[in-house]
Structure formats: C-alpha cells, structure tokens
Amino acid sequence: MAGLLGQFANPKLIIVLLISTMIVQLGNASISPIISLYIKELMHNAGPVALVAGIIAALPGLSNILAAPRLGDYGDKHGSGKVLIAGYLFAVVMYFPQGFVTSVVLLGVLRFAIGISDGALFPTIQTLLTKNSPASATSAIFSWNQSFQALGNMFGGLLGGLLGGIFNYNVVFISTAALLLINFIILWFTEPSLRRG
Numbered sequence: 001m002a003g004l005l006g007q008f009a010n011p012k013l014i015i016v017l018l019i020s021t022m023i024v025q026l027g028n029a030s031i032s033p034i035i036s037l038y039i040k041e042l043m044h045n046a047g048p049v050a051l052v053a054g055i056i057a058a059l060p061g062l063s064n065i066l067a068a069p070r071l072g073d074y075g076d077k078h079g080s081g082k083v084l085i086a087g088y089l090f091a092v093v094m095y096f097p098q099g100f101v102t103s104v105v106l107l108g109v110l111r112f113a114i115g116i117s118d119g120a121l122f123p124t125i126q127t128l129l130t131k132n133s134p135a136s137a138t139s140a141i142f143s144w145n146q147s148f149q150a151l152g153n154m155f156g157g158l159l160g161g162l163l164g165g166i167f168n169y170n171v172v173f174i175s176t177a178a179l180l181l182i183n184f185i186i187l188w189f190t191e192p193s194l195r196r197g
C-alpha cells in the first residue's frame with residue numbers, strides 16, 4: 001500500500017476516502033443483523049413481520065436507484081465535495097431518529113432516506129478517488145476501495161450484532177449516526193478542499 005500511495009499527489013486524501021468507504025459500509029452492515037428483530041419488536045411480534053421486514057430492507061435500494069443518478073449529475077455540475085458533505089449530514093440526521101421510532105411506517109420512511117444518502121456517498125467517494133488517482137493506479141485504487149468496503153461489511157455485522165446483543169437495538173442506529181458524524185468531522189478538518197467541491 002505504501003508503494004501505491006507514493007503515486008498520488010495527495011495520499012492523505014486517498015486514505016481518508018478509503019476509510020470513509022469502510023465507515024459508510026460499516027454503518028449499512030451494522031443494521032443488517034438487527035433490523036428484522038427491531039421490526040418484530042416495533043410490531044409487538046404480531047402481524048406479517050417477515051413481509052414488513054423484507055419491504056423495509058428493500059426501501060434503501062429503491063431510493064438509491066432513484067437518487068444516485070441525479071446526485072451524480074449534480075456533483076458533476078456543482079462539485080463532488082458538496083454532494084459528499086451533504087450526504088454525510090443527511091445520513092447522520094436520518095440514522096439518529098431510527099433509534100427512537102415507535103412505528104414501522106416511520107422506520108420505513110427513514111430507511112428509504114438512507115438509500116438517498118448512500119446514493120450520495122458511495123458514488124461520490126469513488127468519483128473523488130478517480131479524480132485524485134493517476135491513470136496508472138486506477139485499477140489498484142478501486143481494488144483497495146473494494147477491500148475497504150468488505151472490511152466495513154465484516155466489522156459492521158460484528159458491531160451491529162455486538163451492540164444489539166449487549167444493549168437495545170436502538171443503540172445500533174445511534175452508534176452508526178455517531179460514527180458517520182465522526183467521519184464527517186475528519187473529512188471536514190483534514191481535507192478542506194472538499195468544502196469547495
């Protein structure tokens with residue numbers, strides 16, 4: 001990795017972006033172990049729990065499909081950094097209240113919104129990696145990005161299961177919001193260039 005980073009004009013930005021990929025995916029994956037159980041709890045173990053859980057699990061994917069192309073177009077015209085910063089703030093604002101909902105309908109609305117933030121974050125991180133990578137390292141940096149995403153999957157599942165087991169399910173959503181907020185603060189202060197787009 002050290003040899004690879006030597007090819008970049010701004011290796012610090014590359015590291016921050018790779019870690020950001022991991023944290024965003026960690027947030028998504030941390031919800032997976034507990035979402036069905038959380039829905040079961042909200043529905044008081046009555047009604048079509050499995051069906052409702054399946055629908056709510058699918059909502060982020062639907063909103064991602066709708067939002068990602070539009071957000072990508074906006075980023076091309078107005079700056080990828082703006083989309084990235086807005087995506088983080090939106091994700092934090094949408095994750096936090098999921099830990100306090102009392103109905104599956106509200107949870108569904110908030111999960112739908114998470115797909116929009118994913119549509120902002122993942123493509124924009126990849127765009128910034130591409131823009132800041134020399135042509136000779138494009139394939140390598142995408143491979144590393146995929147590896148960091150896989151790390152997020154692994155650690156997210158473990159973290160979600162651990163927190164959900166030790167505490168209440170709502171702690172998983174609150175901790176995810178906190179992690180994304182920390183990631184946002186790191187980006188804001190370490191890479192001020194992102195504020196300019």
